[in-house]
Amino acid sequence: MDLNIKINDKNHLDIGGADACDIAEEFGTPTYVIDENRIRDNYNRFYNAFSKYYPDFRVYYACKANTNLAVMRILESEGCCIDAVSPGEVYTSKKLGFPGERILFTGNNVTTEELKFVAEQGAVLNLDSVSALKRLAEVVDPEGFKISFRVNPMVGAGHHDHCITGGVMSKFGIMDNEAVEVYQFAEDLGFTPVGMHSHIGSGILDPEPFKLAIESTIDIAGKVHTEAGIDFEFVDFGGGVGIPYTPEENIVDIDTFAKENIALFKSKLEEHDLGKPTMYLEPGRYLVGDASVLLTRVNSVKQSYRKFLGVDSGFHTLLRPAMYDSYHHIVLANKMDAPNTQEVDIAGNVCESGDLFARDRPMPDVEEGDLLAILNAGAYGFTMSSNYNSRPKASEVLVKDGECFLTRERETFEDLFNKQIIPDYLQ
Structure with missing residues (x-):
């Protein structure tokens, strides 16, 4: 097994020598982080x-x-x-x-x-x-x-x-x-x-x-x-x-x-x-596949007929699970030493039933505000992302020997209007 998982002395996920939690704090989520x-x-x-x-x-x-x-x-x-x-x-x-x-x-x-x-x-x-x-x-x-x-x-x-x-x-x-x-x-x-x-x-x-x-x-x-x-x-x-x-x-x-x-x-x-x-x-x-992870924040823990962890990204950010039924390993980036205690569904924020990153996935106890890292997201991750549901696209950060560089700014709501033109008669 080699999922390129490294852990620092804070029990946080290490990405290229940088702390995943620090990256998320500085650049926000969702963010692709490239080593x-x-x-x-x-x-x-x-x-x-x-x-x-x-x-x-x-x-x-x-x-x-x-x-x-x-x-x-x-x-x-x-x-x-x-x-x-x-x-x-x-x-x-x-x-x-x-x-x-x-x-x-x-x-x-x-x-x-x-x-x-x-x-x-x-x-x-x-x-x-x-x-x-x-x-x-x-x-x-x-x-x-x-x-x-x-x-x-x-x-x-x-x-x-x-x-x-x-x-x-x-x-x-x-x-x-x-x-x-x-x-x-x-x-x-x-x-x-x-x-x-x-x-x-x-x-x-x-x-x-x-x-x-x-x-x-x-x-x-x-x-x-x-x-x-x-x-x-x-x-x-x-x-x-x-x-x-x-x-x-x-x-x-x-x-x-x-x-x-x-x-x-x-x-x-x-x-x-x-x-x-x-x-x-x-x-x-x-x-490039294992050189990048997607950092996403847990914003909802919901016990319905199933237990859902809701995150601030979706298949507009990482399409592969919904399109190919692809498995991506997901870790609790801010508590890497926590043992698995439950099986949960990890769901995105797109208004589609198929917007799921995982079904019945073994995970530790997870709280709202925790940081998840979706691994092996470097190939066909950002390149297949979209603005579906009028969601701005994620940012991208490059890590070199522990130093972080923003390589793509997070889109804003204003970016959703780029290249669109309303005909004069509708003004």
Whole structure:
């Protein structure tokens, strides 16, 4: 088990050397708190594990997990690249100093205008369909223009059906049996295809699904190489490496994960005479998931037909429990040594029955005013938050060696009016 839980001498939760209670007192709640050193440690552990066995290796951060500007700058300073899935993520990455050659854009159902914008930013385009290929040819000079394609490896895995991105039900990628034809068509248009990409899902803790994806993707690449004459500069197997969310789950042995998958990768490259293309992986959750917690204050203890702990955040702040039925470990941050004495439901402040962070969760005696910490909130936490129920969004705080820095101001009621216009006739 490794839920990245640390306790200080006050029996308070420690986040990056800072006291969670002090953070909540200074910045209010709900607040996302990010541990910079944990992000750096996660990145280097991941990069070193794979590059040790295959030096020509790159990490592309799946920034949809967390686009906090400070988080992205931290990863840029480590030499990380960016996996972007929208023009906005490309724009943000460029603003933060990522050069175009370190940004791989993998969109789906992309407009022609978006293709043109991404190309102008110098990002590498990883196309998802023949339609996107044809429309890209209308807005760029195809001659010598390097591109990649996302293929469906017909392998899917993940912690929830919504997170499985390969197989017959998936909306992503070109079909495996049309890959040769699509790559040939790209060359006929004048493009230079140099890469192949696949992605099977997220929240994966076992190397076996990745092995299936590697085997399937390299088999497709081998066929494209043989029949269409494509020489690959890189092969990208996407992301999906998970983190432990429950106390019963163990952290991924990333060295074993890397060793086993790299061994298969090398074997398949040799089998298909594909040379030594660069290997790309796109971790998101693994880099940032356990580096952030959501601090939320208990404002109501209610004994109804069930016992509810009501808090000052909801699924507008952290959507994953309501959307994916995801488990997030929750601790009593101001009384970390208190034993569990009861089972309670932890409910948010959104007017929806589904606004629950936990059902029947073992917890200590909790009083109104106590501080809860929802762990592993760094991936798909703030990025999926909203203003539902006209709730202002939370603040974000970065911790570096015990020192705290506000990286996103808490929204106010006035912010709810941004970009809205009332027609003159209704004034």
